[in-house]
Amino acid sequence: NRPLWAPTSITLIPTAGVSLPTEVTEDTPFGTIQYVNFMSVTTWGQSGRWTTNYSATAYSTDNGENFTVAPQSVRYNSFLSGNRN
Numbered sequence: 001n002r003p004l005w006a007p008t009s010i011t012l013i014p015t016a017g018v019s020l021p022t023e024v025t026e027d028t029p030f031g032t033i034q035y036v037n038f039m040s041v042t043t044w045g046q047s048g049r050w051t052t053n054y055s056a057t058a059y060s061t062d063n064g065e066n067f068t069v070a071p072q073s074v075r076y077n078s079f080l081s082g083n084r085n
Contacts, residue, residue, distance in 0.1 A: 006069070007053040009040040015055070030063040052077045 043051040057073035
């Protein structure tokens with residue numbers, strides 16, 4: 001689910017992920033936490049080109065059923081011309 005503070009996206013694309021073991025608790029019933037880095041695409045351009053809003057890390061404590069974006073991980077795009085992004 002898109003957080004209310006997040007800009008509108010066309011799609012979210014995962015760029016990396018890892019699953020780490022943790023203690024089994026009520027909050028982590030599967031004994032793992034999944035972390036996924038992703039980018040938010042706002043515009044698709046010509047072949048091989050796109051514009052991003054931001055990238056961030058999300059985590060799941062229910063074996064990947066639901067993810068929460070860690071707000072402190074959000075990196076907003078600096079809109080620069082050319083290929084300086």
